[in-house]
Amino acid sequence: MPRARWYKRRRQEERRIKDRNLFKTVEEVFDSITMGHIYRLEARGIIWELKGVVSSGKExxxxxxxxKRGGDIAVKIYLSATAEFRKSIRKYIEGDPRFESIPRGNFRKLIYEWARKEYRNLVRLEKAGVRVPSPRGLSGNVIVMQFLGEDGYRAPLLVEAVEDATREELEGYYEDLLSQIEAMVCKAGLVHADLSEYNIMIWEGKPWIIDVGQAVLLNHPHSLEFLQRDIDNLTSFFQEHIGRSLRDEIGGALEQCLKEKAEA
Ligand SMILES: Nc1ncnc2c1ncn2[C@@H]1O[C@H](COP(=O)(O)OP(=O)(O)OP(=O)(O)O)[C@@H](O)[C@H]1O
Ligand SMILES: [Mg+2]
Structure with missing residues (x-):
């Protein structure tokens, strides 16, 4: 079974990393303010244990x-920010009326707002019926959500799952993503703005949309440009693998709802 093969491979690759990081990371990597947020979430039963690193990105x-009940969780922690990241996230925060503008130099506030934006986007998307990891809690720079995967091993990203997927499965993901994008835009009123095969996970046979920090409301000055880019990314991916163009097939439905939103 392709999925089982994928998990087996990951287990072999990740065992060493996991063992090395088990718990130690907690003391070594987190500053005391981040630890404070982790403890706050612990007091609420949202985090009980941190077991290992799933992904270590730049930010x-x-x-x-x-x-507390022994269920799996994913904990996303923003730890640092390069000058480039600070500049780019400002752009997404400042065009969004849900967030205040942040004084320059106030790095921690910027990161908190960014984490809050990601969390609120998850809540909004889930409410609109978009398949995202269910949000569980937020404190400062720490976001807790549903874990996509098994036994601590994350599910594959779409870009990884494609290796083992049948044409039929890919057609299924494609159809599903068409309706997810429609729900995101038409029901949640949000544009993901970084959608690609790298921010979609395949779990329980379905695509899940992740990494929604930069998603913006439709009234953001660049929302349509971002939407175009998202659609282009997925169009290239699916053109290559199943020869179908999301750009051509999604047009009608989206145009109608964008028109309705613009008139409202
Ligand atoms: N809910 C989740 N369950 C399991 N794994 C997850 C979850 N969310 C994210 N991941 C894993 O962590 C990785 C990074 O998450 P995400 O894309 O949200 O962060 P990022 O800021 O884009 O980080 P990066 O720079 O590494 O892409 C994902 O590619 C995925 O492998
Ligand atoms: Mg990502």
């Missing part, structure tokens, strides 16, 4: 953990 780390 954020994602951990696998357990909640």
């Amino acid at each position: 954020a780390r994602v951990y696998w953990g357990k909640d």
Whole structure:
């Protein structure tokens, strides 16, 4: 079974990393303010254990953990920000009326707003019926959400799953993503703005949309440009693998709802 093969491969690759990072990371990597946020979430039973690193990006780390009832959780923690990242996230925050503008130099506030934006986008998307990891809690720079994967091993991204997927499965993901994008735009009123095969995970046979920090409301000055880019990214991906053009097939439905939104 392709999915089982994928998990087996990951287990072999990740075992070493996981063992090395188990718990130690908590003391070594987090500053005391971040620890304070982790403790606050612990007091609420949202985080009970942090078990290992799932992904270590430039700005954020994602951990696998357990909640008080023993359920799996994903914990995304923003730890640092390069000048480039600060500049780019400002652009997404400042065009969004849900967030205040942040004084320059106030780095921590900027990161908190960014984490809050990601969390609120998750809540909004879930409410609109978009398949995203269910949000569980937020404190400062720490976001807790549903873990996509098994036994601490994350599910594959679309770009990884494509290796083992049948044409039929890819057709299924494609159709599903058409309706997810429609729900995102038409029901949630949000544009993802970084949608690609790298920010979609395949879990339980379905695509899940992740990494929604930069998603913006439709009234953001650049929302349509971002939407175009999202659609172009997925169009290239699916053109290559199943020869279908999302750009051509999604047009009608989106145009209608964008028109209705613009008139409202
Ligand atoms: N809910 C989740 N469950 C399991 N794994 C997750 C979850 N969310 C994210 N991940 C894993 O963590 C990675 C990074 O998450 P995300 O895309 O949200 O952060 P990012 O800021 O884009 O980080 P990067 O710079 O590494 O892409 C994902 O590619 C995925 O492998
Ligand atoms: Mg990402």
